[in-house]
Amino acid sequence: MAKKLSRGVAVVGVGMSKFGVFPEKTSRDLFVEAFQELRQSVQKGFNPKDIEAFYMGNFTSDHFENQAHLAPIVASWVGISPVASTRIEDACASGGVALRQGVLAIASGEVDMVLVGGLEKMTDLPGAKVTDALALAADSLFEIPAGFTFPGFYATMATAYIDQYKADPDALLRVGIKNHTNGALNEKAQFNQTIKDVMLGKQRKAEQKGLPVPQWEDEIAFLKDPKSNPMIAWPLRLFDCSPVSDGAAAVLLVSEEMAEKFTDQPIYVVGSGQASDGALAERTSLSEIPAAEKASKRAYEMAGLTPEDIDFAEVHDCFTIAEIMATEDLGFFARGEGWKAAMDGRTARDGSHPVNTSGGLKSKGHPVGASGVAQVVEVWKQLHGLAGERQLRGNIRHALTHNVGGTGQTCVVHIFEKRN
């Protein structure tokens, strides 16, 4: 049974940069943008000098920017030196794990205010080098020699899932369509376009150039056309994959007893869980991510909540199949039901279990170290009614974030609660 935190922790402010491709900016520039937005978001203000620790998720600035030891540099750039500054590296879960370290630091009683950051600047490298850098998150002795890539790992899970549950592969395309529909309403997203917008854009372009205008019956037909959506790793196509992105996000955590000094509406961290696993081949089932289930079980137990209590979730949809597996690993749907839920629109904004209202990694972008922190930005917006056109209806009280590193070697889950 998961223990409760020894003292409560609250989120009192959040911020993020726009996600996308920014040749003129470094990761520290992007973090400054996130930090400045965070400062604006703290209702009653705060003094950056009161920050006592900084946990920063970043996968590999070493390779992307030729820069290691990034945390103290970023701390200096936002003017919080000599605060204890620590970079967390757990592949694409770096941001979520940084959040958890911040939560545990405050719960321990050693500090009262923590800045959590996540950042990645990926687009300076050519595409093939990005693929190689991401592959560092896999086992270099026993997985990489086989010829695996990250799309390849998730594609392998997809073939296992489709085979085990006789799933309709169109469910993958439905996840992409849904997340792009949400991302089109998120001004911070890398892709502000629905799949239909992308499709119409291609037709318009052909028309303008005087070329034959390609015709597709609907978005599904468009996404099945290898000319518009090439295969990357069977059965995953380009639009099944999250993009290569630059971006940063920031969250301000304080101890529960001081939270209302900063805002009338703190968001409380009521559950936190993390789990690990070995290489993909070591697992007995390839159609699920066991560490995600274990991490979420711990978070639910700590929160005293069940999956049915969660009003919406931001999950780690690095690939469309990952979202389908996540909705089962987190207990929203039974095993083998996730693909049907995606087909039926149950994870859409107006569905029974809204997932990735921000657009998810797929549409919002996936600057890997930032993703786990940016999920909390969406939680903040939805719980405060600040999500604009993508705002969920009704009283949204409980939200969950799910951040995955590698193929599920690291999984971290948090549950948040609004009390007034």
Next chain:
Amino acid sequence: MTEQSLHSKVFNQAIAENQLIGSHCLVCGNISVPQRQICPNCHSDQVELIKTDGRGTLAAFTVIYVPPTSMVEAGYNAKNPYCVGIVALGEGPRISAQIVGLDLNSPENISIGMPLKQTFVVRGEGDAAKKFLAFEPV
């Protein structure tokens, strides 16, 4: 190959000699591939190296059209893709490997559960040539 060493590099050294090895726990009988110094089931260090018989079934797979640099150098690309998968060995453990000898023009016809046997492929030429574990249909 040093028979006694359980160090992690020994696995790929064995592949260079056309052998797929693992470890057998003398306490609980658990088999691991690649070999482990500590049994992941009972944590005993009383483990010995074994040779697997190199037979298994296809647990899951993909066909990769956008390869990493190492596979581009080995001649693969979108027009010449390759299959990689997870193979469930007869001894129990599963292992990642390239799967050769399949028709990649129609991946939908590749069937999970199909019996496979080990083979070894060489990628790279001259001094850069290196042997890798692979599987092929029986």
